[in-house]
Amino acid sequence: MTVTHTYSAVIVGAGGAGLRAAIEASGHVNVAVISKLYPTRSHTGAAQGGMCAALGNVEEDYPEWHTFDTVKGGDYLVDQPAAEIMCHEAIDRVIELEHWGFPFNRTPEGFIDQRRFGGHTRNHGEGPVRRACYAADRTGHMILQTLYQQCIKRDVRFFNEFYVLDLLMVDGRCGGVVAYELATGELHVFRAKAVLFATGGYGRIFQITSNAHALTGDGPAVCYRRGIPLEDMEMYQIHPTGIYKLGILISEAVRGEGGILVNGEGERFMERYAPSIKDLAPRDMVSRAIYQEIKEGRGVGGKDFVHLDVRHLPPEVIETKLPDVTEFARIYLGVEPTTEPVPIQPTAHYAMGGIPTDVEGRVVVGPDETPVPGLFAAGECACVSVHGANRLGTNSLLDIVVFGRRGGHSMAEYGLAVDEPQLPKGIEGETVAMLERIRGGPGLEHAADIRNELQRHMFDLCGVVRKEEGLRALRGLLARLRGRYELIGLSDRGNLFNTELMEAVELGFLLDVAETVAAAALARDESRGGHYREDHPLRDDVHWLKHSLAYREPDGSIRLEHKDVKLGPYVPMERKY
């Protein structure tokens, strides 16, 4: 039983990027937003630290300094023209959010307050600069609420708890998507001139992650299965400060307000690894430092965690600027941050890679960046690339509104210029077949076991530190997991809120995404940003100043191609802080 809908623009995902795109497109064309979660459940809401823009409200600052920090922070894999656009548009996007009611923290004079954040410096690295605009430590929550409110104001049409399972391509042109309605089990075909993916990241390929359970890489996987390559998949950020064992994020803002990292010997070890900005070094550097300290036996009590210490901060700073993160420590660890240090460990956090796009949000394929007509992407699931090999904190909340808006604008423009696509009958047949295969599976394997093992192998062998031996072994492990995936079965036979079926589909997406991450990591025999190869610890600009593109071959194997990094005024230098 299939229902068909027709829209000019269909947006998949209702987090910050998807909602911003919907706001932009809604005044011009008929828009529908499809989301597997109710919009305010999206993971944008978990972002804590801030959104940066060179407003210069508190101290001198310029978009050019921000651009440099972004390029260097990304270990020079960033496409410099894209970073320049993002950092210059940042100011307008922040002011626009304020006009829409965003409750920024304020200076005594009433302007938007700004604070320090890792990797953001004045004058190309002289010292930290106050560039991050914020709302306590729930900036992401407020962005999500504000953008959702603006969608309500514009009466945007939402299809909530619909899972997009397939992308429809007709004669090389995007024609829409197929979605599964969780409440009823019905399939829906959304015929659309333009589709924009804004489905977020894929932290759930890893065992310890800050990511929600819903982040299973749906957008990238669905595009990948239809021949779209995935860019820079090896670039995955492991954030240094997650709650020990749980992975719940403790924001970098804690260090921005003065919190420090301390090893088992009570030493502020970041002084050794990044002498000038210490604990505010980029996240990949801090995570590797923690890994190294633990490996050399200087974890707390010799164990596999270190401490985040805020005991020296004034209690009112902790209460007013960091209330949520202190609550996490209290609830989940029983630790009182004002009097005790907090146990933390690195946690898988952010995907720099994803669906390749240009700066207008159009999906582009191949080394020559050929646009795919009607297909767009924005936010964490996209790769423009503004974050290169490592993302600076507060640049993601910026990315989603800048490129969400650009993608929404491009979709609307495209939709006004073309006719509706013609979809052949029965185009949802492949999705029907996939669901039947899972429903009718023999049940010889258990989906939860496969997922647990996938996550553990990926975190152990493709996490903070990687090497060839481990990555080759990982390839074999993933292949065996995929074989076992074909043998799972379901115990829920119904059509009503069959979350077991959807989790099984999501596991397939996780396997696809994990395979591309592992393959790209094995191929890149250098270290850059979040991709650290113990057997190739240095950056190799001669051979590797390029993006990877992972294509799916018909037999399921992966073919890697590359495209040049778009350089600019910043010449790649050694990344020291």
Place this chain on the structure above:
Amino acid sequence: MPAQPSVSPPVGEGDQQTPVVRGPALGDVLEGSADSEWGEGPPREPGARRSGGPEVTGRVSLSIRIKRYNPEVRPDAWWDEFVIDAEPSDRLLDALHYVKWYRDGSLSLRRSCAHGICGSDAMVINGRNQLACKILVKQVAPQVTVEPIRGLPVLKDLIVDMEPFFAGYRRVLPYLVNEEGTSDRERLQSPEERERYDDTTKCILCAACTTSCPIFWADDEYIGPAAIVNAHRFVFDSRDQAADERLAVLSEKSGVFRCRTTFNCTEACPRGIKVTKAIQEVKRAIMFDRY
């Protein structure tokens, strides 16, 4: 960065499934780390404050009674009980996942962030509205009862129809209204003005408050605490200009004056919002034009 040769992590087949996702092995490179059982917790200073609940170490037995409902299978609700082993520091959500993944795949619940931010997993836990991801096993062991939130139609197991809740929210015009020309700078707002409405910006629309309210249970026309909280957020925001319109909605029969200061909402709120206080401030704004 100097690289040192490390011991390779084991790369054989995965071992026997572990019931709940375990903590990491950050490389098997530490001597004597094999005993890092989560139950012991990190080293702590003497006299440091501990969280609530008895001192428990090691795995515990937890009996979970869940109210089930599936109209595809039978027309009435029924109770299921599952007895599992869990770490005391696991979240109740982790325990429910274990039940779903290893005992009964048809158990359906909403969840996403697993740390109290997204508001997906509001449930009635031992008779009180809570988020399942903010309750630890050690707070409820050895026995816990889990039901869907009240006052909204149950669709399946712990999933309720949220449409009436969001419809109430939309009635209060939950977006900033300010028709003055905008400049290329931010509107000014003092820290004191910002503080005035800070509490009610925290709302995550989890519905714990509205579905804990006896007035809402008795009369689903009542707009409910969450809608009033989100109206408060704008009424007391110095930049907003539509307070009159919102207050007009809230002074209707189904609006704020239904509130009987029962305080269930304030107790239920996982974000610690002083909900009853916000409702009273809205009542005063309507009566005395004070906002």
